[in-house]
Amino acid sequence: MIALDTNLLVFAHREEGPFHAAAARCVARLAEGKAPWAIPWPCVHEFFSIVTHPRVYKPPTPIHLALDQIEAWLESPSLVLLHESPAHWSALRQSLEVGHVVGPMVHDARIAALCLQHGVHELWSADRDFNRFPALRTRNPLVAALS
Numbered sequence: 001m002i003a004l005d006t007n008l009l010v011f012a013h014r015e016e017g018p019f020h021a022a023a024a025r026c027v028a029r030l031a032e033g034k035a036p037w038a039i040p041w042p043c044v045h046e047f048f049s050i051v052t053h054p055r056v057y058k059p060p061t062p063i064h065l066a067l068d069q070i071e072a073w074l075e076s077p078s079l080v081l082l083h084e085s086p087a088h089w090s091a092l093r094q095s096l097e098v099g100h101v102v103g104p105m106v107h108d109a110r111i112a113a114l115c116l117q118h119g120v121h122e123l124w125s126a127d128r129d130f131n132r133f134p135a136l137r138t139r140n141p142l143v144a145a146l147s
Helices: 006-013 020-032 041-051 063-074 088-098 103-117 128-132
Strands: 002-004 037-040 079-082 122-124
Touching (some): 006 020, 037 041, 079 103, 088 103, 103 122, 103 128
Parallel strands (some): 002 122, 037 079
């Protein structure tokens, strides 16, 4: 199963960015496919926080459009939402230790732990900070768009 990090969701949603088209194709391919794909719940929260923030985007995405975007993803029958389970602390603790996580990097450790806990075989992200979690395979599907 492939999971998506927040940045891919933001790029797919915000049309003015240079990676919009490539990210939108990636998300659409997963959402319209039959294979299970995943979004960690914290990425849903962070997506909403980023796209509606007036200091990040001028103008920010209106609340109703951000909510509609989330609901569109949730309608994908193959989507799996990754959430904490009773085993979460063990996975998170290991991610914190192995990744030498301090401060705000705990957010990435939480995403990594959720992915590992739910059997994600690859996290798609444009964030290289996930390399600090060697048990989680990560890939930037936008690399071709960066060239």
